[in-house]
Amino acid sequence: MSVSSSDERRTFIVGGAELTAPRLEPGLYLVATPIGNLSDITLRALETLASADILACEDTRVTRILLERYGIRRRTVALHEHNETQSAARLIKAVERGQSVALASDAGTPLVSDPGYRLVQMAREKGLPVVPVPGPSAVLAALTASGLPTDSFLFAGFLPVKPGQRITRLAALADVPATLVFFESPRRLASSLAAMAEVLGDRQASVARELTKAFEEVRPGSLRSLAAHYETAGAPRGEVVLCVAPPSERKEMDSEETDRLLVKLAAEMPAPKAAAEAARMTGARRSDLYQRLLALKEADDGD
Numbered sequence: 001m002s003v004s005s006s007d008e009r010r011t012f013i014v015g016g017a018e019l020t021a022p023r024l025e026p027g028l029y030l031v032a033t034p035i036g037n038l039s040d041i042t043l044r045a046l047e048t049l050a051s052a053d054i055l056a057c058e059d060t061r062v063t064r065i066l067l068e069r070y071g072i073r074r075r076t077v078a079l080h081e082h083n084e085t086q087s088a089a090r091l092i093k094a095v096e097r098g099q100s101v102a103l104a105s106d107a108g109t110p111l112v113s114d115p116g117y118r119l120v121q122m123a124r125e126k127g128l129p130v131v132p133v134p135g136p137s138a139v140l141a142a143l144t145a146s147g148l149p150t151d152s153f154l155f156a157g158f159l160p161v162k163p164g165q166r167i168t169r170l171a172a173l174a175d176v177p178a179t180l181v182f183f184e185s186p187r188r189l190a191s192s193l194a195a196m197a198e199v200l201g202d203r204q205a206s207v208a209r210e211l212t213k214a215f216e217e218v219r220p221g222s223l224r225s226l227a228a229h230y231e232t233a234g235a236p237r238g239e240v241v242l243c244v245a246p247p248s249e250r251k252e253m254d255s256e257e258t259d260r261l262l263v264k265l266a267a268e269m270p271a272p273k274a275a276a277e278a279a280r281m282t283g284a285r286r287s288d289l290y291q292r293l294l295a296l297k298e299a300d301d302g303d
Contacts, residue, residue, distance in 0.1 A: 012050040013071030014043070021051035024100035028091070028123045030116065031102050032109040032135030035239075036212035038069050042135045046070055052102035054094055056087065058115055062106045079103065081115050088119040095128050102133075107239075109137050113157050113183055138211055139181050142241035145218045146206035149246060152178040159184065159192055164268030166192065170199040171281050180244040186235040189242070193227035196244060198264060199281065204245040210238035258282060262293045271297070 010021045029048050034040040049055060050072045056079040057063035063076055079087040091101050105114040123130050139155050154176050160166045173180055184192050189207070196205070205226055208218045215238070219226065223244065230236065261281065265274035275290035282289075 009073060010051045011071070011073075012046045014046070018071065021047040024048065024051045024053075024102075025129070026095055026098045026100055027129030027131050028095055028119065029100065029102040029131045029133055030110045030120070031104045031133045032137065033063075033066060033104050033107060034212065035107045035136045035138045035141065036210065036216075038066060040136050040212060041066070041070070042133070045133050045135055046072070048102050048133050049104065050074065051100070053099035054091065054101045055104070056091060056101060056119075057104045058106045063104055066104075079115055079119065084115050084118050088122050091119060092122050092126060092128065095123065096126065107136070107138070109135070112137065112139060112155070136212075138183075138208075138239065138241050141211050142206070142208035142218070142243055143179065143181055145208060146179070146243040147220055148179045148204065148206060148243050150179065152246075153181055153243075154178045155181045157183060159188075159195075161188070163191075163195070166195055167199055167265065167268060168277065170196060171277050174200055174281060175247060177246055179246055182242040182244070184240045184242050186237065186240055189235060189240055190227055190230040192242070193223055193230065197223035197227055198261070200244065200247070203247070206243045207236075208241045208243070209236050211241065213238065258284070258289070259292070259296060262289060263296060266293055266297070 011018050012021060013019070029052060031045050031048050033045065049067065052074070055063070055074045055076045057076050058078070058080050060076045060078050067074060077087070079091070095101055103110050103116055103119065105116070108114070110116040111120065120130055143150055143153055154173070156173060159182060160169055193205070200223065202222045202224045204220070205223050206218060206220045207226055210216045219229070221229070258278070262274060262278050265277050269277070271293050272290060275286050275293055278284070278289045279286035
């Protein structure tokens with residue numbers, strides 16, 4: 001794969017001034033790009049995008065907007081979730097031939113819920129240079145603006161779409177002693193917040209959307225209050241990053257809370273598994289919870 005030519009000008013424009021980008025050493029460069037506001041690009045990122053022999057990106061149309069803004073005249077190749085294995089092999093061969101390859105995602109830092117993992121893995125296996133070119137990150141932007149603890153955090157990506165799998169995933173994260181950071185679809189936001197309140201408890205949280213854009217919003221509140229807001233207001237517009245506070249000391253659920261949890265879990269999974277999940281979430285004995293669930297089912301069938 002070779003898409004560069006000697007007559008391509010390796011320049012970029014900032015503030016009306018045309019600047020020449022220095023030549024890059026052979027290697028794979030991971031370039032963070034703006035998550036909304038195109039002014040958030042770094043000078044080093046512009047130099048890398050303008051100078052790379054091959055510029056790979058998730059969506060060539062999206063990256064083209066950024067390139068045109070800064071007068072970068074480079075051809076691009078696509079690397080996305082559907083072609084990553086094949087494209088990665090070709091890009092690795094290009095680096096082995098002594099070329100520089102820059103990878104840019106549509107927005108933010110490559111590989112963070114974006115393609116590129118297989119490419120970096122292959123480069124590492126071959127002993128090729130992998131150079132991070134840091135910059136914008138929706139995860140860090142949302143976290144720092146949330147008002148929640150930042151000394152320890154866990155980025156958990158997207159939650160599963162199916163309700164039962166989502167509950168299981170949240171249960172696995174319930175005792176993590178750190179602020180949890182998620183990406184979420186706007187249309188699933190209200191239901192995810194409600195599931196979090198049910199599984200994690202009514203913790204403090206923050207919903208950030210349209211970060212760095214004209215209609216940026218960071219809305220703090222408890223999980224239940226946020227769930228109620230978005231249930232009433234409907235799905236918000238734009239990308240969403242959700243931050244949830246670390247757990248406080250676990251308090252025992254009362255019998256009514258335990259019953260509600262058992263019924264909710266049993267609606268999504270077999271009774272033994274529901275009892276096991278409830279035991280992990282509450283600290284109660286699984287056998288006791290299983291018997292309680294059977295009693296609840298019997299009472300429901302008798303009504």
